[in-house]
Amino acid sequence: MTLIVGPWDFLQKNKMDGRGDMGLFGEHFDPCLVGRIKEDGYESRSGSDNIEGASGEDQDVGDDQRPRKKYNRHTANQIQELESFFKECPHPDEKQRSELSRRLGLESKQIKFWFQNRRTQMKTQLERHENVILRQDNDKLRLENELLKQNMSDPICNNCGGPVVPGPVSDEQQQLRIENARLTDELGRVCALANKFLGRPLTSSANPIPPFSTNSKLDLAVGINGYGNLGHTDNMLPMGLDNNRGIMMPLMKPIGNAVGKEVPHDRSIFVDLALAAMDELIKMAQIESPIWIKSLDGGKEVLNHEEYTRTFPRIGMKPSNFVTEATRVSGVVLVNISALVETLMDVNGWVEMFPSLIARAATTDIISSGMGGTKSGALQMIHAEFQLISPFVPVRQVKFLRLCKQLTEGVWAVVDVSIDANQENLNAQAPVTCKRLPSGCIIQDMNNGCSKVTWVEHSEYDESAVHQLYRPILSSGRGFGAQRWLAALQRYYEGMAMIMSPSILGEDQTVINLGGKKSMLKLARRMVDNFCSGVCASSLHNWGNLVAGNVSEDVRILTRKSINEPGEPDGIVLSAATSVWLPVSRQRLFDFLRDEQSRSHWDILSNGGMLQEIIQIPKGQGQCNRVSLLRSTAVDADAGENNMLILQETRNDVSGSQVVYAPVDIQSMSVVTSGGDSTYVALLPSGFVILPDNSFSNGEPSNSDGNPVKRDSDSNNGGGSFFTVGFQILASNLPSAKLTVESVETIHNLISCTMQRIRTAFN
Known part of the structure; x- marks a missing residue:
């Protein structure tokens, strides 16, 4: 008799692997899948393992005397061949399975159940992906619902800015209530879909920004990443949007001091892009992150491109003439955290802090001004010119989003990420020569009037536009790298202290x-x-x-x-x-x-x-x-x-x-x-x-x-x-x-x- 390994054994194995309480299948596992597995009469431990069960005579033996299970793991060559065939034909017929069995030296049932398990794994990965997106959509709908409730309960006059005197319900208020009811109903449907394991694919969930895990955490414990005295590891932070501590970003129209005309765009795309960039910045700022490795001479850190690509899959191809530069550095700045955050989110103050680095900058749109009277959740669109003082290096024209978020008490993060022309629904008048990948800083209050700043700079640029003499400077990060930004920041606040x-x-x-x-x-x-x-x-x-x-x-x-x-x-x-x-x-x-x-x-x-x-x-x-x-x-x-x-x-x-x-x-x-x-x-x-x-x-x-x-x-x-x-x-x-x-x-x-x-x- 063949021993069947049920899906709950597989779920238990995923728990041991650290994949969370829901594992790959989630809390609401479809029991119909168990029946289909049992009907086949055989199940492998995973996509690359096989189990030889006990014989009929051994079944009467007690548990203590029963022989141990024997695992036959597929070889690397067999897995590679099976994976290649799976990409072309995930549902092989009997003839194709026989051919694979003969070529790889495996039994036909092994081939059959390897493909069955592989299809199951792909399906569960897809469902996990959709569940993350549905949770994000859920939070966005909840946020819009709360904003509508707030606008209805505490309306403000657009002309004078004072409270509106209660009166008959206007047509606009009635429409808001209808829209609120519609959003509530839609939120219920989204929650129902998120709780189902085998739901239909939602075309509206397609998102050009790769979703980040809601379980991603930034370890701020003492002695692990050097951020200082933040107490115990209970301060670890959930990233993304969750029910209690997720970032809340009210979408706003451009206010009066925004420079330039309003850009026609879907603001939800910018919110997704900024949140994904914040998640990437936090992971790159972690001291023990495998994304950074020591250079061959044991000096500065360099980007581990292989690990970075694996952690943050790229969407689209990098132009052939573009190269990447990435640097990270930490240091102490003579300013309290609140003043530094305020200045970073004020474009004029930001330009003032970095002379010789920023030629010009302007805020073109304010998507969110923050929550609760703070800059947490503030999201801006900025156009800036970055410069290295040499006629051999062209000025970098970059349009990017800037998001500010309070991670925990005394810890803030500010991240920048470039906006592509197609994301703005605009026709680019000039070719893009530089793209600002998620860059910025993690700021920690040191409780002595100073702040510890971890700065990350990451960008892609057209190297063909740079003179041969200065290409080594830019590729090494000495031109626009994190060290230059942090040094300018420290020098600025030292000068401010000297003035007084x-x-x-x-x-x-x-x-x-x-x-x-x-x-x-x-x-x-x-x-x-x-x-x-x-x-x-x-x-x-x-x-x-x-x-x-x-x-x-x-x-x-x-x-x-x-x-x-x-x-x-x-x-x-x-x-x-x-x-x-x-x-x-x-x-x-x-x-x-x-x-x-x-x-x-x-x-x-x-x-x-x-x-x-x-x-x-x-x-x-x-x-x-x-x-x-x-x-x-x-x-x-x-x-x-x-x-x-x-x-x-x-x-x-x-x-x-x-x-x-x-x-x-x-x-x-x-x-x-x-x-x-x-x-x-x-x-x-x-x-x-x-x-x-x-x-x-x-x-x-x-x-x-x-x-x-x-x-x-x-x-x-x-x-x-x-x-x-x-x-x-x-x-x-x-x-x-x-x-x-x-x-x-x-x-x-x-x-x-x-x-x-x-x-x-x-x-």
Whole structure:
């Protein structure tokens, strides 16, 4: 007699495997399936195991003396052959089963029941998939029902914003009640379908976003992922939508401060996309996540693409010329969690936190403003331009969703995910060159005024648009990676703390009060923004590309006209920028450029004199991060005196270094330092950006001409540097004037001579 292994044995095995209380079959298992299994007279343990039962004589033997079951596991080759045939024909006839039996050396019944079990597994997986979707639809309907109830019980006047005086039931209220009843009835039907194991497939459940498990959890226990003191493992969080602690996101129309016109789209698709992105971010932020592995040198973490693809199956194909970059980093930021969350969800504050990283950004739509007066559940649509300060890296134009959610007490998450053009029902006017995969940060309150931030950056971009020299920087994550975002965030809040420090004394003991510091920092911020715009050609200014036959191919020259714009000189402005690789360590090159004593070695406009720092405003830890006001010791022979000062900002952290400066007149700066308005101070900035290059595993780097660059002894400690230089000059003070060859040659010679002087200084 053949021993039959019933479905409850299979269910018990799934429980032991950790598949939940319902296993693969769920709570409401169809008993008809048992009858069909018994009629076949044989059942395998799984799709790849067989059991030889006891003989008829052994059935009278007691349980203690009964021989143990013998398992015959299929070989890997047999399973592979069966799987291949199953994909083509899941219901083989007797002839096909006989052929498989002969070819694989298995009995015909083994073949028959392997296919039967395999079909059962596929069916249960499909039902589990539909159950997850039905639970999500259930929660959405419940949420809409609650919103309708709230609107009916506490109506607000659209004109004055006050409560509506009770009166006769209007036609609109009557329609809402009818709609409410319809949704209630539909919710009941959805619940009934979700509780049935063998329900018909629902075409309305088709969802382009892969659903995430409602049992996914983020382990926040102490000592497991380093998030700090959050108590015991009871703080583990259920993700997705559940009945008690799921995220509630009221769908709203765009409010008055949303930039741009309302985009015609199905908002439920955006909610699904944002929730799936939040689930992915949380899983990627877990310290022990197998998605991240250590690099070969044991240093930074790198993405395990195989594990990532298995955990988050991709929908659609990645373009052939697109590559992936992914990084993760953690650190402490000097700000409380509520202030950080508020700033991240305010697009203007977000741009302010990341100078040199974000060129421009605007909120195009607000889908949800949050729940209970907090930002939890807030969902926005944002359009932003990300930049790496080099003419060799194009600006990244990205439109994405941003979702904020409170995971538990003292732990928040903010996630971004790109929106495709077809998701907006819009025709893309330009090809997409960058896609922001789920990226963002997990923020934990440290209860001391600081926050621990785990930042994840993940994107795909068109590598063919990037210059060969800078491709290693982007692929390694040093261009737009998490380390750069976190370093900018830490530096910003360190600077905010410095601003509130006691008043600064100038060289002549003049007190620079808080108003003067803020005005001077605002002017420096505009200077840096204008410099980055001139190097990267962002849309902050309306730059036009200038092609000239006498200009080197590795130098990009841009031009724009300025007419009656505050803070801009009237006329035609030229900007020139280039990037090279230098065999000099980043720190040594930065110290050389920011040293007032060595300024005359490279600054053509210094007239051979040294510079003296008369005002200094710290913007972070150390002496390298600061805004300074410099005065030249050289005297103009024609004027008899020098009435110009130099405003300069220097920045140095693990992600790179930056020196930006611009000449300003003394009268304007006296107004600024006393707390006056800096909006009308005209600036034409110039400067340098240095990125470290600590990796030479792929050979010597190449310059813009494609020739390899040789290292000297200085680069042995700290590697070389990717060096960008940019200048802006006023070619003519008449906007209607035409550019001359002399103006183009002037700025080209300026950048060439400066580069040559720097090279000469380092031999």
